[in-house]
Amino acid sequence: KIGKKRVLGENRTIEISNYTELEIGERVETTWRHSSGPGSFAAAGGYACNLNLYMSSEEMSMLDSTRLANGRVDPVVIANSILPRQVVSLLVESDSLGSATTTGSTTASTPAWELTNALRLDQFLQTAFLDEWTSVVAIDFVVYNPNYKTISYVTVVFSWNAAGSLHSKEVRSSTLKMDLASEYLRLLEMLYMLMTIMYLGFQFMALYKLKWGFFHDFWSYLDILSTTMSVMSLSTWTRYERRDENMKSSSPDFFPSIETIQRAQSAFDYYTRISAVATMTIFLRIIKYLAQSFPRVKLLQFTISLAIP
Secondary structure, X not given: OOEEEEOOOOOOEEEEOOHHHOOOOOEEEOOOOOEOOOOXXXXXXXXXXXXXXXXXXXXXHHHHHOOOOOOOOOHHHHHHHHHHHOEEEEEEEEEEEEEEEEEOOEEEEEEEEEEEEEEEHHHHHHOOOOOOOOOEEEEEEEEEEOOOOEEEEEEEEEEEOOOOXXXXXXXXXXXXEOOOOOHHHHHHHHHHHHHHHHHHHHHHHHHHHHHHHHHHXXXXXXXXXXXXXXXXXHHHHHHHHHHHHHHHHXXXXXXXXXXXXXXXXXXXXXXXXXXXHHHHHHHHHHHHHHOOOOHHHHHHHHHHHHOOO
């Protein structure tokens, strides 16, 4: 149901399910319920809505008939005639769970949303939902680039202070590559894995020869940290590739949900942090070995050691 309409000239309301039941001048009482579950923005609670971008055949014909001389679409027609007709769905997070996504041994559930009301964008902007008491407005959307086979997740957050002025504006974007299949990348992964296993064998040999003396050298701890980070980096990337394949196979005919893309982005960010530490430790190990033959590298190694507290 859309909501209750107030009958003209009468002090009563009637439930309606379609806007065709409205007479000119009648108003609709619409309720936007608060959501406070984990699916809300930043899990901080708030009011959620979905803007459904869709053009009917009538709007497509209108757009084609008003094209500019150079063949481009007139943005004024979109802003004044098409965009106001887009539907805004007012949502509330349901107590039940939505779809579940399984990656390896981990299963994550996507929060379920219930539609409470629907209205056009121009009608939504005429309501008092966004007023001088609004403190934060967050907009997030996902776009797909078929040329590069990437999905970009964009978040825009506006916040106002108590005086009503715009306090901050933050724009965050992240891009995920959907097609990870690459023979060149696979070859580099295998080379990295073989070198990590080989260096791990060298560490076990040194530990067998030196016994407890192995732990008396600072560089031994750096080697252990570097090998651990390399193993974690390889395993994390393997899990991320599996997650990517599962996301594509579970959504062959429809676009994955924003929650699914957010989890994929979090997994990739975790892999990036692990790989950054692994790369830094590998760089220090290279300096350690080159310092034994090149005086300038020895000086660089000494300079780095001065920065260690």
